[in-house]
Amino acid sequence: MVLDIGVVGAGIRGRMFAQALGQLPDVRVVGVADPTPAGAELAAELGAAAHAGHEDLLAAHDLAGVVVATPDFAHRDAAVAVARAGIGLLVEKPLATDVKQAREIEAAVEGGGGPAMVAFENRWNPRFVTVRRQITDGAVGDVLFQCAHLNDTRFVPERMLSWAARTTPAWFLMPHTVDLALWLSGRTPSSVYATGLRRELARDGIDTYDGVHALVTFDDGTTLALQSHWVLPESYPSVFDFRYELVGSRAAVRVDGSDEGVHFAGPSLQWLHHSTVERDGRLVGVAAEIARDFAGLLRGEPVTAPTLAEGVAVTAVVAAVHESVTSGQVVRL
Template identity: 30%
Template sequence: MCTDDPVQGEALAAENGIWCKIYTDLDKMLADPDVEIVLVCTPNNLHAKQAALAAQAGKHLLIEKPVALNLQELRDLQHAVQNTRVKTLASFVLRWNPFLRIAKKLITDGAVGRVFMVETCYWHSTPRAVPGHWMTTKSIAGSVFLMGGCHALDAARWLADSDIVEVSAYGTQGIGKEWYEYPHTVEAILRFASGATGRVSASMGCIMPYAFDVTVMGDRGTLRDNRLWSHQFPGQTDYVTIPTQMPNSGLVKDHPFAPGLEHLINCIEEDRETDISLSGTMNVHEALLAIDRSVEEGGPVRLPLH
C-alpha cells in the first residue's frame, strides 16, 4: 500500500485483516519487484499520472474511474500502456453486477431483438460531497460524469454493443448544492455507430435515494430494469420480472470489486486482454470527455476526439 498517511494505512490493513508493506513514496513501491499489480484508487486528478508511472515500471493495472481528466492525460496513459504491454482493467465494476450481466445475456440471446434505444442513469446524492470536499472541486473531481456518471455511460455502451459516435449534453449548476464547482446534474443524448440512440443522465445534486435505472428497447422487446417484455413469451400480459441483485446501492462495499480483480489476475496468467481494458474502453473515456465538452461549448461533439 502506498499512502501519504501510514497510520491510516495501517488501520485500513488491520480493518481488512491483512498484512502488507506500507510505502509513503510511490517510486519506492514501484521499484519493489514483489509488486506485480497496482490498484490506482487515489483522487481523480492523480489517476492518469500514477497509472502511467506504474505501467512504465512494468506493473499491471487496475485503474479506478476515471482513468483521466482530459484528452492529453488519456493519450499519455494510452501510450505508456501500449509501450509496456501490461494488462489493464478500468474499474467499471458494475460490469459484474448480476442484473447487468443478465441484461447483457438477454440482449445477446435476442430477447429484445435489435437494440435501438438505451437509457441509463446514475443519481447519487452522496453524503461525502460536502462543501470543500475534493469530490466537488473541478480540478480534482473533473465533472459529475467523470465522478460517477461514467458507470451509467459504460453500461449504456456495453448494452448497446456499439461505439458512441456523437454526444449532446446539457448541465445544471447553481440550483441546489451551489458549492459544486461544476454542473452537478448533466443529461447526455448519444448516437451509436449502430444507429441506436441513448440517453444517459448523472446527478450528484439530487435529493433522493441512490438510483441506477436501465431501459433497453429493441425491435422485439423491451427491458425496463429487471422487467422483460419479449417476443420469447407470446401471450404474456405483464412484464416478466427477474429476481436478481440490482445496481441500486451507492455504497462501495456493495460494489463487485472482487470479480474484477479476479478477472484481471486470470488475464495476466493467461496472457490475454481483460474485458474492460484501457484500450477496450477508450470509446467510453473519450465519450465522457465529449460530454463535458458539449456542456461547456453548447453543441454536439463527434467522436473520436481530436
C-alpha cells in the same frame, strides 16, 4: 505462484479492492501508497508496507500487479509508471478525466506489455451479466433506444468526497453508464449534446455542476439519454439512483440497481445494497469477482475484463459531454 500486489489510493475503492484481493489464495497485498492517514491505517490492517506515493511503492516491492484507486483526475501518473514497468494494472473508472491522459495510459500499457483492465464494475454485476446474455443470445434484437440515470444524493459531493469541486457529476458518474451502454449495445458514438446546471452546490461553496443531461447518438442513428446529478435529497433511500433502460426491436429491458429488493425502515428508509457483502468475514459478490479476475489476468488466464481501449472510448464520450455543456453545441466524435 504467489502474486504480490500494491494499492495506490486508500479511499473507499482502494480499501475494497485491497480486501478482496487479500482474501484470495496465493495473493498478498504487500504495499499501500497513500500520503494520508488512511494509507497507513489500511497498510497496518493488511500487514502491508505504507508508502507516500506510487514511486516508493514500485521501488520497494517486486509487484505482479497494482491497483490505481486515486481520485478520478489523478490516475495518470501512477498508472503510467505501473504500466511502463510491465506490471499488471487495475485502474479504477474513469481511466482518466482527459482524453490525452487516457491515451498516455493506454500507450504506456502497450509499451510495457503487461496486462491491464479498467474497473467498470457493472461488467461483473449479475444484473447486467444477465442482460448482456439476452443481447448476445439475440433475444433483444437490435438496440433502438437506451436511457441511463445515475445520480447521487447530496451526501456524495457535500460529505463523502473531499475533492468534489475538482470533478463533476459527469466525470464521477457517467463513466459507469457510458461504459454500460457501449458494452451492451456494441455501438460507436458519433455525436453528443449535453446541458449542465451549476447552481445549488456552487452556492454552497462546492464549485461544480449540480447535474448534467446528455444525448449520445450512435453511428447507426440510435440514441442514448444520460442523466447524472448529485443533488438528490438525503431522504432518498439509496445513496445512488441507478436505472438503465433499453428498447430493442424484440424486447425492452429495465434494470434498477439502486433498489436491490431489501427495504429497511429504521430511523429512515433505506434500500440496503448487497452487490458486495461480507459473509463469514469474507467479501462475496462483485468486488470479489473483480479481484478474482485481476488475479487471473496476472496469471495469464483467459479473463473477460474491460480493456484500456474501452476506457479511452468512455473518457472520450464524457469529455465530449463537458465540451457540449460549455459550448452549447453538438459535438462530433
